[in-house]
Amino acid sequence: MTKRGEQMRAEILAVLQNAHGAMSAYDVLHRLQMAHPKIAPPTVYNALASLTKAGRVHRVESLKAYIACRCDGTHQAAVLSICDECGTVEERTAPQLVENLSGLIGETGFQPQRHVIEVHGICSSCSSET
Ligand SMILES: [Zn+2]
Numbered sequence: 001m002t003k004r005g006e007q008m009r010a011e012i013l014a015v016l017q018n019a020h021g022a023m024s025a026y027d028v029l030h031r032l033q034m035a036h037p038k039i040a041p042p043t044v045y046n047a048l049a050s051l052t053k054a055g056r057v058h059r060v061e062s063l064k065a066y067i068a069c070r071c072d073g074t075h076q077a078a079v080l081s082i083c084d085e086c087g088t089v090e091e092r093t094a095p096q097l098v099e100n101l102s103g104l105i106g107e108t109g110f111q112p113q114r115h116v117i118e119v120h121g122i123c124s125s126c127s128s129e130t
C-alpha cells in the first residue's frame, strides 16, 4: 500500500466516522472533492473497497452505502439496524447468530461466505419523538 493510498483510506474513514448515517460512495467522493478537487473517482472507490475488505468499513447493502465499523473491525458479520426515519445505522456483532444462520443454510450443502444481516425500522430516538 502506497503512502498516498494510506492517506486516502484514513481520510475516507474519518469522513465515515463523522457522518450522521451511512454514505454512498458518491457522497464520500463528493465530500473528499471539497478538500481535493482533483481527486479521481476510482481512487476513492478503490480505497473504499479495500477498507471494506479490511473490515474497517461496512457496506450497507440495502442502502448501497457505507458506514465506518464501530467495533474492532475483526468481527465476522455485522448486524445492522437501519432507521428509516433519520438514517442512523447501528452496528452489533452476534457471532452466535451468524453461526446459527450458517448452520441452517449449510444443511443443504450450501457454503455461506458472506452474511448480510440488515434490519430496517425506527430507532429509539425517532420513536420517542412523536
Ligand atoms: Zn463492524
Ligand SMILES: [Zn+2]
Residues within 6 Å of the ligand: 083, 084, 085, 086, 087, 088, 122, 123, 124, 125, 126, 127
Ligand atoms: Zn432514527
